[in-house]
Amino acid sequence: MAETTSPQDAEQATNLPWWKSKPAKRFRRNPLALVGAFTVLAFLVIAFFAPQLSDPSRSCLRDLGVTAGTIDDINNPTKGVFWQAIFVPPESCYTMPRASFSPIPESPSADYRFGTTSSGYDIGYGLVWGARTAFNIGLIVVGLSLAMGLLIGGLAGFIGGWVDEVLMRFTDIVIAFPSLVLAIVIVTILGQTLTNVIVAIALVAWPNYARVIRAEVMKVKNLDYVESARALGSRGLRVFTKHMLPNTIAPLIVVASLDMGSVVLTASALSFLGLGPPMGYADWGQMVNFARNWILGPPGDPLAYWYTSVYPGMAILVFVLGWNLLGDAFRDAFDPRDS
């Protein structure tokens, strides 16, 4: 696990703005960090402007209240519908429009630049809105597991004794169990919906957060500054939030950014197995699943359907790679051993 900043680092950080701190400097000097940051930023832009970067389906336009005459309003930032499509898109916008109902994929054309999957779903649309789905799943799962980790790790570290023992043994068991298998069991029992996929992944992802938070709380628990805060009359929750939590931020940033990648990996694996959101939902894992029956092209052209597996597969790979590079870079930047 990553170490927190040393006391000197922390001292400097209070005098300097954060972008001039040592970790920020180390981060900027690392080329892989910049590649990771740029990749994540690119996906963020794609996800944010998904309505403008894709041709929305008819049901999506209808739910946005757009008619044939006002269709250009979606691309016009002075109109309300531009922002409505970005911030509160109706559920139907997440469904990939269909070019046909044909089981045979169609190769990239002028209308569908990335081709269509079997069942006629538009791959380009799925790639763009799939970025949104990935961020939605990643951010909600990381938020949920952070909350669970704060509760369980915080209680274990702060109270200690048998509470710590019980909570941490439970954490050990969850960590020791294969996460994908556990997530599959939970989704099977709760039912196969996107919400349940998010709940299931959060239920297997929290232990890392709990461990980090507990470790940091234990570390500072008996340090002088926490003692003096107590002596000055701070108690319980205030000591925890004011004097202990800020210490956990650096390691949590590392865990969370590495987790964004692995959460999206697990979610897409579940969709790939057919346990994710409903058919047609813009989701990279499901698009790879569509490609499974079209691995072999017709005789003489064995690679005819390459686009069905290459585009969505690349999307997952680059997204996860970006977050992993970013997470590694954060870890190196916060690590005081290496200056």
Add this chain to the structure above:
Amino acid sequence: MFAYIVRRILFIPVVLIGVTLLIVGLMQLLSPAQRAAAFVSSDAQLKNLDLIIDQYGLDEPFHVQYGNWMQEALTGNLGFSSTSKEPVLTTIRKRLPASAELALVSLIPVIGLGIALGTAAALNRDRFIDQLTRVVAIVGWSLPNFVLGIWLLVIFYGGLGEVLREFAGGAFRLEPGRVSTEISIEIANGTFPIRTNFLLIDSLLAGRPDVFWDALRHLILPVITLAATSSAIIMRVMRSSLLETLSQDYVRTARAKGLTENVVNYKHARRNALIPVITLAGFTLIFLLNGVVITETVFNYPGLGRWFASAAVSLDYPAVMGFTVLTAMIVVVGNLLVDVLYAAVDPRIRYD
């Protein structure tokens, strides 16, 4: 040490009770009729579920139900799987060897390649091979195994398929499945005797090198898929661990004594550098268990993982539960073995 092992073994039932309590508890979220399927042991019984709900008291309080489930499980009845159309335990017995074969063969590249590349990277720090393995490691770590599996199939079964099919009369064909059609027919009509259901072993016992090669070549792509992530992790840990060991005083002393580079690197440094890698054995086990589900599904490999995945999709609760209990057992026993191994390798580790 001995007392520690005994205590750990005595602890196994406690963990299993915990896991089964949790799963049976979760199952309470389902309706009694859905749960009744767990006690059905033949196709005919599926027709009168009400009788089974009554017989096993599926509308009774939780502790009674758990007792019932445990009693049945202890007598070897884990329910009837609607996916495989046979009792859960029969399916597990039939399919476990296939999955074990896949996982065990994957350990060869995971351990061999991971350690070899990690060592090479550390000994050539910041040179080309180091940079290359770092890139390979982080890409391998980010590439989902189902995407890798599909891409391998697209390239070797699709793109290069025709070339490989013509080459040496199809002896180098790479395709999904566990054996080719001709051999699966032989297995079905009993011409090829199945003894252990580890095909690599059975083929040798039967003196059939053609079956051995057939099974082996069907394992190539799934093994790459299954091993990629774990090798990448072992490679990274091996590299950083060896770098740390190489900078220690005793290594410098060994060099100062005039020992050759190879003796210092491989005898003095690498042996100690391997210790952190052994701690990864537990992680590797988890990766294999997760990976088997995905890999078998991608390659249509008839093992436990594919059965579990299709059971989950078709809401075959007894199968899901049976697989979960089995996974829990493998994890608990596996972790015990890892701890014992760790203490055996590193004399500084003492359990008490």
